[in-house]
Amino acid sequence: xxxxxxxxxxxxxxxxxxxxxxxxxxxxxxxxxxxxxxxxxxxxxxxxxxxxxxxxxxxxxxxxxxxxxxxxxxxxxxxxxxxxxxxxxxxxxxxxxxxxxxxxxxxxxxxxxxxxxxxxxxxxxxxxxxxxxxxxxxxxxxxxxxxxxxxxxxxxxxxxxxxxxxxxxxxxxxxxxxxxxxxxxxxxxxxxxxxxxxxxxxxxxxxxxxxxxxxxxxxxxxxxxxxxxxxxxxxxxxxxxxxx
Amino acid sequence: xxxxxxxxxxxxxxxxxxxxxxxxxxxxxxxxxxxxxxxxxxxxxxxxxxxxxxxxxxxxxxxxxxxxxxxxxxxxxxxxxxxxxxxxxxxxxxxxxxxxxxxxxxxxxxxxxxxxxxxxxxxxxxxxxxxxxxxxxxxxxxxxxxxxxxxxxxxxxxxxxxxxxxxxxxxxxxxxxxxxxxxxxxxxxxxxxxxxxxxxxxxxxxxxxxxxxxxxxxxxxxxxxxxxxxxxxxxxxxxxxxxx
DNA sequence: GCACAACGAATTGTGCGCAATCCATAGCAC
DNA sequence: GTGCTATGGATTGCGCACAATTCGTTGTGC
Numbered sequence: 271x272x273x274x275x276x277x278x279x280x281x282x283x284x285x286x287x288x289x290x291x292x293x294x295x296x297x298x299x300x301x302x303x304x305x306x307x308x309x310x311x312x313x314x315x316x317x318x319x320x321x322x323x324x325x326x327x328x329x330x331x332x333x334x335x336x337x338x339x340x341x342x343x344x345x346x347x348x349x350x351x352x353x354x355x356x357x358x359x360x361x362x363x364x365x366x367x368x369x370x371x372x373x374x375x376x377x378x379x380x381x382x383x384x385x386x387x388x389x390x391x392x393x394x395x396x397x398x399x400x401x402x403x404x405x406x407x408x409x410x411x412x413x414x415x416x417x418x419x420x421x422x423x424x425x426x427x428x429x430x431x432x433x434x435x436x437x438x439x440x441x442x443x444x445x446x447x448x449x450x451x452x453x454x455x456x457x458x459x460x461x462x463x464x465x466x467x468x469x470x471x472x473x474x475x476x477x478x479x480x481x482x483x484x485x486x487x488x489x490x491x492x493x494x495x496x497x498x499x500x501x502x503x504x505x506x507x508x509x510x511x512x513x514x
Numbered sequence: 515x516x517x518x519x520x521x522x523x524x525x526x527x528x529x530x531x532x533x534x535x536x537x538x539x540x541x542x543x544x545x546x547x548x549x550x551x552x553x554x555x556x557x558x559x560x561x562x563x564x565x566x567x568x569x570x571x572x573x574x575x576x577x578x579x580x581x582x583x584x585x586x587x588x589x590x591x592x593x594x595x596x597x598x599x600x601x602x603x604x605x606x607x608x609x610x611x612x613x614x615x616x617x618x619x620x621x622x623x624x625x626x627x628x629x630x631x632x633x634x635x636x637x638x639x640x641x642x643x644x645x646x647x648x649x650x651x652x653x654x655x656x657x658x659x660x661x662x663x664x665x666x667x668x669x670x671x672x673x674x675x676x677x678x679x680x681x682x683x684x685x686x687x688x689x690x691x692x693x694x695x696x697x698x699x700x701x702x703x704x705x706x707x708x709x710x711x712x713x714x715x716x717x718x719x720x721x722x723x724x725x726x727x728x729x730x731x732x733x734x735x736x737x738x739x740x741x742x743x744x745x746x747x748x749x750x751x752x753x754x755x756x757x758x
Numbered sequence: 759g760c761a762c763a764a765c766g767a768a769t770t771g772t773g774c775g776c777a778a779t780c781c782a783t784a785g786c787a788c
Numbered sequence: 789g790t791g792c793t794a795t796g797g798a799t800t801g802c803g804c805a806c807a808a809t810t811c812g813t814t815g816t817g818c
Contacts, residue, residue: 291591316770326802331572331770335579347535348770348809367673370621374614429611433677560800570772575800592779592800765814772807778800785794 292332295323299333303342303353304442305412310355314343340436342443354443361444365488368437371430372418372484373477378425380468380476387424391465394420398461415442417461441487448491460486536576539567543577547586547597548686549656554599558587584680586687598687605688609732612681615674616662616728617721622669624712624720631668635709638664642705659686661705685731692735704730 299319302308319330334351337343341360345351356364379387394417402410415438422434460483467476543563546552563574578595581587585604589595600608623631638661646654659682666678704727711720 315768327770328572328575328801331576332579335576336583339580339583346810349811350769363671363673366671367618367677370618370671370674371614373618374611377614427607427610427614429607429681430614433611437673559798571800572771590780593781594799760818761816762818763814763816765812767812768810770807770809772805774804775802777802780797780799782797783795785792787792788790 292329295325295329295333296336299337300342304439306446308353310353310443310447312353314351314353341440355447356440356444361448364437364440364444365484369481369484371433371437372480375422375425375430375434376477376480377473378427379421380471380473383469383471388465388469390424391417391420395461445491450490536573539569539573539577540580543581544586548683550690552597554597554687554691556597558595558597585684599691600684600688605692608681608684608688609728613725613728615677615681616724619666619669619674619678620721620724621717622671623665624715624717627713627715632709632713634668635661635664639705689735694734
């Protein structure tokens, strides 16, 4: 799948991430945010990232601007950038948007009912189940989000796929910011039923199930109770204290 | 320092755009692109915009990056930024995305059937008809796009509204790049029927009509025949040759 | 003890020069 | 005339220093 770009723990010159252009920096920050290595509220100082990535201020600023546009980062002029901490209202809008957009992607996939596409989705589910059995819950959840992104990509529309990718990323911020009351047990069953409907070309059933699936995810959260946001800059990227 | 230039737009030193931050610059460029004062293929040199807007390179770069993200501008590293010139495939994806997203917004508006919202939409249509009668075709078309944006905003979901805003902007690029075979006569009738369905709370009819409306717009274009892209940078923003 | 004002640290935005890179054109050989 | 090469112009990316602005803290008056 995609190359692993995580920055675990403290970094030095040896395991410094290979960042050459703005897109590299963007991908590092993106995965760091969705993987919870950068917690909501964390300040993203420009100079710190410049030294961590070894690129210029302009490159870092470009990546930060893009994340700001994508609502994963909030930016205050002349103050700085912070990892976003969506509130309840924003969470509701994200779920509502997901319902609308993913209804479209689901409809497209179900209407096509392409066996090759179904196989890819099935492969995704199998891998997720494997990871879950092995106790890798975090990776399984990550792949669970990937299921929705994969479905969007298989719909054939890059615009919608990009939208879903961003909405899923914001969802991962949300599910980690709000307490969840129910377990996430029934998810993979939903996904299973979903591709079955898609394989049968049952458009209405697939769309309806996707809708219920997202609603259930939303209802599993207690949107009135948000975890306190941490404002400490822990050295996920490794401070360049270490001499060159 | 040439001083020439038929200012196609309406900008001299007097109404020189008041640009203070990146968002101002973005809005100016955005409207210039959707209003066809900056044609597809036009090169957007950083320094030229710095002098035109009177802000720093970073501010200009920020605005340009955002437009690039929004697909209204294409950016080639170490080469520069150009006004986007979508091809047929991208056009199809934009229309497909609009169908999916605007199905969602239409459903929300029709389901709510809020009289105040209906009134706002009606006001938009009336104004469009007024402009059309007075021969202001361009402004009428502009407002016609605004109808879709207004509908998205009235749906109550900012995320979808922002998406529609961008998709409508890209649509305006597209309709001006491809020859159109049919007239655009029936549009406001569609809009009229649409809000009637919304007022009646007839969700299915409203969504279906919106879908057909967008499809008809797409079919009115000859996607195989694209106009040649112009590469001339005409001084739409008015150079600051004039001393302060 | 509390409110308010002023100071100072931190960070972004700007300007300038320089380097790297890319494209276009001119030149040359054949 | 054609194809390849090299030179030059143009433009973005980088680094440094400085200015502007903001926020947190501290000190003072009451």
